[in-house]
Amino acid sequence: MIRFSHFFTLLVFTVVSLFSVTGCGVAMMSDERLARQSKSQFSQMKKKDPVSKNAKYQRMVKRIGKRITDVAKVDVPGTEWEFVVFDKSEPNAFAMPGGKVGVNSGLIELANEDEDEVAAVIGHEVAHVARRHSNKRMSQGVGVALGGIILDTAMRNKSSGDRALARGAYGVGATVGAVLPFSRSQEREADDLGLIYAAKAGYDPRASIRFWKKMQSKSRRKMPQFLSTHPDSGNRINYLESKMPYAMNLYRNAK
Numbered sequence: 001m002i003r004f005s006h007f008f009t010l011l012v013f014t015v016v017s018l019f020s021v022t023g024c025g026v027a028m029m030s031d032e033r034l035a036r037q038s039k040s041q042f043s044q045m046k047k048k049d050p051v052s053k054n055a056k057y058q059r060m061v062k063r064i065g066k067r068i069t070d071v072a073k074v075d076v077p078g079t080e081w082e083f084v085v086f087d088k089s090e091p092n093a094f095a096m097p098g099g100k101v102g103v104n105s106g107l108i109e110l111a112n113e114d115e116d117e118v119a120a121v122i123g124h125e126v127a128h129v130a131r132r133h134s135n136k137r138m139s140q141g142v143g144v145a146l147g148g149i150i151l152d153t154a155m156r157n158k159s160s161g162d163r164a165l166a167r168g169a170y171g172v173g174a175t176v177g178a179v180l181p182f183s184r185s186q187e188r189e190a191d192d193l194g195l196i197y198a199a200k201a202g203y204d205p206r207a208s209i210r211f212w213k214k215m216q217s218k219s220r221r222k223m224p225q226f227l228s229t230h231p232d233s234g235n236r237i238n239y240l241e242s243k244m245p246y247a248m249n250l251y252r253n254a255k
């Protein structure tokens with residue numbers, strides 16, 4: 001009983017501190033506040049998780065990030081873009097509020113170091129930030145906050161990166177059950193906008209289909225959990241194909 005009430009107090013405190021109240025009940029956390037928290041999580045990750053020493057990879061993601069964000073013109077307050085490669089073998093990438101984007105070296109390898117393919121993923125991640133998907137998901141309510149506490153507790157022994165992911169980052173090729181699945185509509189929105197960003201930035205949009213096909217066959221063979229966080233990856237390819245004439249037009253105009 002004591003234990004429960006203690007837990008309840010902790011829960012209420014956490015929920016209150018998680019959500020800013022604006023006079024009309026539980027609201028979205030301010031973008032600035034969320035960006036600050038993400039920035040500190042991201043700098044923790046860079047201290048604890050292996051940052052890739054591959055200078056070519058680091059230059060590549062920074063170059064792609066600059067070109068994509070130049071055309072995306074994201075106006076979410078508190079956003080300061082940063083693109084970092086982590087030395088991890090699973091093909092994964094994530095973006096956090098505040099514009100912090102991580103790409104695993106394994107993803108660049110799966111893309112055969114093809115810049116257009118990596119740009120497809122970075123476009124998708126930038127789109128999640130642009131549309132404030134994390135904030136929207138958190139504002140869905142206490143259920144998510146409670147889930148966050150349980151995840152934090154369950155993941156005490158995991159790397160700081162995995163914990164940060166569990167708390168509200170976005171993942172492409174997300175690992176384990178750590179990442180709450182995105183809603184299908186958020187994934188679709190990120191696919192759509194990401195394709196447009198990459199094409200406008202001068203990256204061949206057809207590379208997105210190439211990359212997602214590789215991701216799909218890899219997830220079938222080795223990472224069944226991928227399908228639980230990205231359940232519509234088959235539809236994703238059909239959708240991208242349907243958007244290709246439009247994207248190719250943007251791409252040709254960008255060149």
Ligand SMILES: [Zn+2]
Pocket residue numbers: 124128170171172182187190
């Ligand atoms: Zn996504």
